[in-house]
Amino acid sequence: MNWSLPENIATYGGKIDAVFWVITVVTAIAFVLVEVGIIWFCVKYRRREGHRAFYTHGSKSLEVLWTAVPALAMVALGFYSANVWAQIKGRNSAPSESLQISVRAKQFEWNVTYAGADEVLGTSDDFSTRNQLHFPANRPILIWLESEDVLHSFFIPQLRVKQDAVPGMTIPVWFEATKTGDYQIGCAELCGLGHYRMRARVTIHEPAAYETWIGEQIAARNGTGRPTAVAAAADFGEVGAEAGGHPGDAAGHDHSAGGM
Amino acid sequence: MEAHAMPYYGGRTPEKGMAVYTQKVGMWVFLCSEVMFFTGLIGSYIILRFGASEAWPQPGEILNIPVTAVNTFILICSSVTMVKAFAASEMGDKRGTRLYTLATAVIGATFLGVQVYEYHHLLSHEFGPWSGLYGSTFYTMTGFHGFHVFCGVLCMTWATVKAFRGGYDGGNYRGLEVLGLYWHFVDLVWIILFTIVYLI
């Protein structure tokens, strides 16, 4: 049971979590100040017979104080956040040597296109997988995010990454994982009745293992001529993810999709 | 406390001077809302036009500028007659009030007639609201303006009937002044729309 943020596996995740802790401390001080103050006043100044309230219309100096202090705190927080924001989501924040992958979302699946052996997207050796994202740890990944139909949102909680996919736009998203393992992509933007089951598996490999996986995929594609996307989907055992498929049968039971 | 019933003076003491009468304040407030409505439409138009991937049609390529220029002139004329109607009522000129309210209603209706003709012509040439962003924005903006003129013509028709029944006689010009504010606003919007939709 985790009471706070999930495990962080992103290189920049620490910066985001630090923002969280800074705000938590600042707001906790304000929270305690106000709540304790109110309760204290409620007890101390409760009605007493014959007692009269202190007549005052306010206090300039106090009001200036409690305007200035929050204002300073907020401006400081603004500068601090703006700096972190620019490092993570700024237009040119993605490291230049990033591994590029294309992700195309549609109701209700994630289609991932890899550059193949030449590591260049848009060439003939590109291949796609459905509802699986593979990439190596310790290397910056740059995702070109697109959507085919409606808004979706690409969310990997442990990587502290979230970005809406907007039809008609190609949006760059970058991150770098610090460890290997299996995770999930979730869709965070309401995209229709299958929104809740729009998931994909994320596999973070050791760099060498990733190369092996790429090699296997290319070999499988060349060898059998069978489209890898279909093969991958079959391996993955995804059900009920057909766009427009009636979801009634799936009503919350398609744990096969989630049980990865 | 004062014994007699006191009129309301917007929180001021009567000596300090006269507040603007309530109906006029109300119309000004309502027009602020209208400004935001058209700002939303025009703002969307600007964003869509500048973000458009395909080339925007040249002025005059699809729309008939001369016809609409004449129509614009017609609408401006109706603003003139509107002012005249208000002035006549204020000065107690019964004949002028009737004549000019009627003229405003008729000229407004003429503008609408030309707009309907324009729509009909465009639609018969397969240019409809479904015709790309250009068609979407054109019909929505001019259509909403036309709807406002239509509402204005309805009110002016009602005002004309009222004028012929003597409703604005004896210096009772307020109804016409308030209606005039709306009318001039709608004209002003048209001049902006004509410029950005037809000319630029």
Add this chain to the structure above:
Amino acid sequence: MATIVAEPTGIPVVEEQHEMSFIRRYVFSSDHKVIGIQFLFLSLFFLLMGGLLAMLMRWQLAWPGRPMPFGGLFPETMAPDGIMLPEFYISLVTMHGTIMVFFAIMLLLVGVFANYLIPLQIGAPDMAFPRLNMLSFWTAVPAGLIALSSFVVEGGAAGAGWTSYAPLSARPDLSGVSLGQQMWIVSLVLLGLSSILGSTNYITTVINMRAPGMTWTRMPLTVWALFITAILGLLAMPVLSGALIMLLFDQTIGTHFFLPESGGQPLLWQHLFWFFGHPEVYILILPAMGFVSEILASGSRKPVFGYKAMVGAIVAIAFLGFIVWGHHMFQSGMNPLLGTSFMVSTLVIAVPSAIKTFNWMGTMWRGNLHFHTPMLFAVGFVMLFVIGGLSGIFMASAPFDIFIHDTYFIVAHIHYVLFGGALFAIFAAIYYWFPKMFGRMMNERWGKIHFALTFIFFNLAFFPMHTQGLAGMMRRLYDTSGYTHTADLQWTHLLITISAFALFATGAIFAINFFGSMFRGEKAPPNPWNATSLEWQTPSPPKHGNWEQAPVVYHGPHEYSHPDVTDKDWLAQNERPDIVSPAGH
């Protein structure tokens, strides 16, 4: 122009209208008090409806895929065998938000109290345009009915969230909802019209109908808040109307505003929606702040601490409210530089909110606190609004918003602001002004029980959502169990659902008290709270036309415990100053 000066400007004091049919008096009434009470019944009905929808959602979240109690009542298209379908769940999400925001909270705050209180508190006989006011109510009624009835049409109710993000909302082939979405649009266009008419009326009334001596700085904070709220509604609502109509055209006549295939821009919808939507958020909280300021002053028997700063804070919040809409769109694909500027303006808005909170504490400081039910709800408001306000700072910071955007943290935040904030203030206001409206007191004991249970169950229901959000649980999911990172949080859903059921049940205490007191409550004196503003200086309930003669105002709005007044601890605004006029006003 000389002739005008001799004329009175506003409406003359209304002559007594003796013979009015039942229909003219209670159905198509133009009396602002009757219209306010009509809005009260209407919006409480929608509050109940919105609550019911929430209960259905909570059932599904706690026990996904289990048949609902009375689930057999639902048609096959919603819940076959009583098991909720995902499309029905999304309709519930959408309509719960829509009904609560537009038809419950907004109508309760503005429809009810702006109508009822503005003329009474500024000493006017009625609104500037009474018949326009009636029209405003009778436009809101069909709007609400259209929204509700969309559940039973083919395809069900709208299913794109209360924000109806395009293209999902514009493409029936992708959402599966066509007529329902169109009814949603028509409903909100009508409501927008109602709101614009109402706002025009409120603003004009405040500008032009104030009683002699009711200067701007003598207006009660409720009037200030409602006045500024009306300006927000006046300027924000038409933008929504325009956007809604574009959306409707995209669906029906084939325009391309939000459809990218032909060059339209999905983000344009978000910009337009939130340009309206963020001022809307303040429409939903500013009146609440006004009520609370006034009830805290009355309950503490002290003038509002820093009246002018309070007014300034309301104005500042309203102004800033128009330039922060992009903070809903940090992760939308909008230019990140734009995100930075929206982040700064958003953080700045915390400052006026802080001023208000500290001034409320200042009002209670060294007071003589009477804990009647309205005061309890007002104090509860401050305690909970602070939580909602502080949690807002987390999402205002764009980098941390990357993580919590579209998670339950947002759901927690909005409910702390709109339920813990707005609705607590609404309860405070209903308990406070009920005697004026109906001439009878609400039951104090049941009022206090209602407060205590609401406070407890509210926190139990909504606080755990912060935890869910921080764990990364996404909102608007029909079933959250498929995600591994939140798999062990199912028990929080259970806790929330049980608390939410209890919270909903607590509403029954209020309903019984409300309707029971209307008929059997203790007779209310004109001024049960010994309050200073003008409405308390009339009989309960006030007569048609409000005043025998126009009141004349001599003081600021909250003159409690003035040292020169010795026989009582309050000085009404229209009490003639035999003493020196209190300082500062």
